[in-house]
């Protein structure tokens with residue numbers, strides 16, 4: 001029996017593929033480099049310098065994006081970033097228990113979020129404030145989760161946007177099950193109201209069992225789910241190249257569905273690739289894996305100090321690829337927006353931030369028995385017993401017994 005091909009990853013320079021059963025040290029290093037460099041496989045429509053690159057395959061998916069639509073995408077990103085910075089500041093001032101910054105990932109999220117149709121369903125992790133924005137969830141509603149007053153202040157059914165999930169990768173299983181349901185209920189096909197599901201997770205999540213199980217189930221049931229992995233290069237302090245020998249999108253091949261890597265700092269490319277992937281899923285060709293190659297420009301959360309594990313020159317290099325700046329450069333260079341447009345966006349962003357701040361200060365503490373609500377769909381005797389015990393305890397407290 002001939003030895004199996006264990007390594008098929010091409011060298012970044014287009015050299016020979018590493019196929020040895022035991023790869024050499026150089027081959028391992030070449031694979032790791034390709035894992036953490038954007039590489040030639042990256043779909044990019046707008047360069048970091050703000051130049052439009054023609055792409056015959058994906059241009060048709062953004063053919064409707066003219067000057068006005070691009071200005072709207074720009075505005076989305078600026079507002080979402082402003083809300084994110086305010087959330088961070090509110091945590092620093094003791095108003096929130098924790099904040100999870102999205103800084104740097106605006107383009108990946110706005111592109112994907114704007115590609116979703118109202119009938120689609122989205123499952124976020126905990127950093128998807130940009131997708132939330134696109135699903136009509138107000139930034140104020142996200143505060144409750146991080147102030148610890150509500151699990152989710154938005155109605156997941158009305159917004160077609162699931163509550164945030166902190167357990168890494170778990171939402172991939174939830175989304176896969178939901179997408180299988182969409183298929184079982186005949187919601188996949190050529191009809192214009194066909195549905196898909198999109199699930200968001202990070203590079204680190206791809207090392208979780210839940211994600212692999214989700215991939216397997218989605219593949220064997222042709223589930224209409226787009227796996228949207230934001231590779232922001234870090235899983236807290238763990239870099240991507242310590243988690244995979246291959247670029248993450250190439251893993252899809254092993255499960256039997258397409259995988260694609262997109263420049264996650266390019267809102268146009270993220271929109272185009274997401275639209276393509278969602279259409280594949282709605283029409284019955286799902287699932288699809290998208291790896292949005294991006295960068296977490298801030299700490300993992302407000303509890304983290306990234307200076308302990310990464311060098312500042314890495315951040316400086318990524319600042320040159322800022323998702324907002326390249327759209328601004330494109331708009332300005334092509335005379336598609338004047339100074340008063342940018343000024344107005346800034347005014348809107350400041351207004352949003354002050355509304356967010358005022359809302360945060362006005363949030364009431366929830367009653368303590370709030371914990372018993374929304375636990376089960378139907379009455380549950382154990383829960384009722386605990387609720388009664390709590391009420392008795394509370395009464396004793398008020399009566400001075402404790």
Ligand SMILES: Cc1ncc(C[n+]2csc(CCOP(=O)(O)OP(=O)(O)O)c2C)c(N)n1
Nearest residue numbers: 127166167168202203204205232234235236
């Ligand atoms: C099952 C589980 N294990 C560990 C953690 C702790 N944890 C929180 S975030 C995180 C890293 C996630 O990294 P990644 O998937 O890349 O997403 P990112 O935070 O970069 O968006 C870990 C290990 C957790 N929340 N859940």
Ligand SMILES: [Mg+2]
Nearest residue numbers: 202203234235
């Ligand atoms: Mg990550």
